[in-house]
Amino acid sequence: MSAREEVLAAVRAALVGVVPAPDPPRAPQVRPPRDVVAHFAERVADYRAVVERCARDELEARVAAALAPASTVVVPPGLDLAVAGAVEDAGLAARELEEFEAVVTRARVGIAETGTIVLDHGPGQGRRALTLVPDRHVCVVAAGQVVLDVADALAVLDPRRPQTWVSGPSATSDIELERVEGVHGPRTLHVIVVDDAQPLD
Amino acid sequence: MGGAGVTGTFVGMPTFPVAARRALGDAQLRHNLGQATATIRAKRQRLVEEVDAAVPTSAADPQGLGGWEALRRAGAAVKEAALRSLPEHLERLEAELVANGATVHWARDAAEACSVVAAVARAHGVREVVKVKSMVTQEIGLNEALEAEGVAAWETDLAELIVQLDEDLPSHILVPAIHRNRAEVREIFLRRMKEVGRAAPDGLGDEPAALAAAARSHLREKFLSARMAVSGANFAVAETGTLVVVESEGNGRMCLTLPEVLVSVVGIEKVVPTWEQLDPMLRLLPRSSTGERMNPYTSTWSGTAAGDGPGEVHVVLLDNGRTRALADEVGRQALRCIRCSACLNVCPVYERTGGHAYGSVYPGPIGAILNPLLNGVGHDDQVDSLPYASTLCGACFEVCPVRIDIPSVLVDQRAQVVDAHRGRRRSGEAVVMRLAAATLADEGRLGFAERFTGVGLRAARRGAGWPGLRRWTGARDLPRPPRESFRAWWRRTGGGTR
C-alpha cells in the first residue's frame, strides 16, 4: 500500500464505530461597540503601532508625513494615492526591496476587536514580500473596511488569495519575556484610517 | 532522535522523575520559568475576562456559559468534528491543495516525512533551508535528518535560533529558550553566529532589543539567500486547501514568502473543516498562547499564487502515531490540541521542573498525555513515566482552549501503563515504584498514591514550609517539611497563589 492509502486506512480503522460529531455551534460574537472605527483605532494602538484618523482630502498629506523619516519608498501597482518620489514595484528582487526604507499600501479589511489589518495582496496592496522587507509599513485602511471581529473578516475574505493578517509591528518576547518590537517584519507599523466608506467588495 | 518512539524522546533522556529532580536544582531555570509563566498567565486571564465582558449574555450565549467558555466550546467542537470525520476532510484537503497547485505527500512516520523533505532539497540542489518554528519538524527530527544529507536547516525563530546555536534543547513550546537569560544569549551569539553566518556586532550588549537586532541582521542574510523553506502549519482548512501559520516575529512570513520552494509538514490532526470555522480558532489561540488579542502575523496560503511567493509548494501530511492516538477513545481528544502552551503555564509540575524534564518535544501536561498516545505505552520507561508527571490538579483542563480533559486522559494512560507492564518481568507497579523511588530516595519511604507525584510534592512541602515563599527560587536544602499532600496543599493555597 502507498503511504497515502495506509494513512487513510489507519484513520478509518481508528474511527470504526465513532459517530461523526454534530455541526459545531457558531462561536459567540461580541457586542458591537458604539463606534466600531474608533474601537479599531484603539485596538491597533494597543499594539504600539502608530494609528491616526483623517478625512479623505487630508490623506495624501498624512501619508507623506508618515513617510517623512524615510527617503526611499516603494508602492504596489494599483495604489490609488499619489506618493511623491515613490518607486512602483514591478517584481523587484528581495535584495532590491531591502534598499527601500518604507512601503505604502492599502488593506482589504480591518478587524476592530483584535486591532488587525488584513492584506489579501490585491491591487494597491502588493505581493507579500513588498510589505515584509522594508522597515516601515504605512497602511491606509478605509473606515468602511472596518468590521467588528474575526468572523466578519473571514466572511468577506477570499481564502484562495494569500493573506497576511497584521496586528501591530513584529515582536518577540523570547529573551526573558521582555517585549521587543521589530524582529523581522517592519519595525514600524503606521495605520491611517481614512474616513471614507470604500465598499468592502 | 531516540529509540523506537515516534515522537523521539530526546536521546539518553532520563525518566521524568530523575530529570525533574535535576531540573529542580537549577535555580536560573526555575526563576525564569516562574516569571515567564506568571506573566503569560496574567495576560491571558485579562483577555478571558475581556471576552466574558464583550459577549452579551443573552443572545450569543443562551446557556449563560460566559463568553470565553462559549468560545472554547466552539473551538473544541470544531476540532472534534474535524477528527471524527477525518478521512473525508483529509481527502478534501488533498484535492483542494492539488487544485491550488500544491504537491501533496503522505508520510506514515518520521523517517518517511524527513525523506520527502530531503528529496525536495536534493531535487533543487539546495544545501541550506530556512525553517519556521514548528513542533512537528522537531518531532520528526528533521534538522538532524537533513544534516545527514548534507543540508543545513536554519531555525529562524529567535528562541529556536538561540537553542540551535547553543546546540541545546528547547524547554517550552512557546518560549523554547526561557531557560536562558540575556547574558547567556549574548554569549551564545558572540561565540556562535560568526561560525555559521553573519557575525554578531562587536560590542553587542545584553539588552533584549540589541540581541533581537543582532538576530535580525544575522537571519536577514539567510532569508535573502535561501531558496527553500520548511514550515509546519497551525491549521489546514480542508474545504479550501488553505494552510495557516500564526507567528510573532515575521520570520514565518520571510520563510513563507521569499524562497522559491516551500515544504510544509502538517500533522493530519491540524485539519479544520471550513474557512469560517477558523473563527473560534484564531480567537482562542493567541489569547491562550501569548496572552494577546491577536498575534502580530498570521499568514494564509492556498497552494501557489501567481507572482507572489514560492512557485513550488509541497505539503506533507503526517501520521507518525496520530492514528494510534485517534483510535484511543479517551485519548483522542488530545489531537484537538492547538499547541498554545496554556496548560504548561498553569502546571505546578512544569513550573518547577521546566520542559527538559519531560524528555520530549512536547512537554508539560499535554506532553504527558500526547507522548504516550503517539508512541504507545509499554516500550519505553521514559514515555511510560510521563502520565505520572502530574498532580491531577485540573488547572490544565480549565485553561485549555479546546477543552482537552488532560487529567482524565492521564488517569486512563496510567491504567494503560500498568496494563502494559503486567506480564512483563516487572509488574507495572514495580516500574512505577522504581520511578517513584528515584525521586523520593532521599526522603524516606512514603505512601504511594499521593506521593508518587514527587516533584509537585516537593513543591508542596516547600510552599507549606514557608507560607510567604511563592516562588522558591534559590531555596535549597530545606528542612524536612510537614507531611501535607500536594493536592491538599494545592487546595489550601489556591495553587500557591495565597
Ligand code: SF4
Ligand atoms: S492541551 Fe490545550 S492548553 Fe495545552 S497546549 Fe494543547 S490546546 Fe493548549
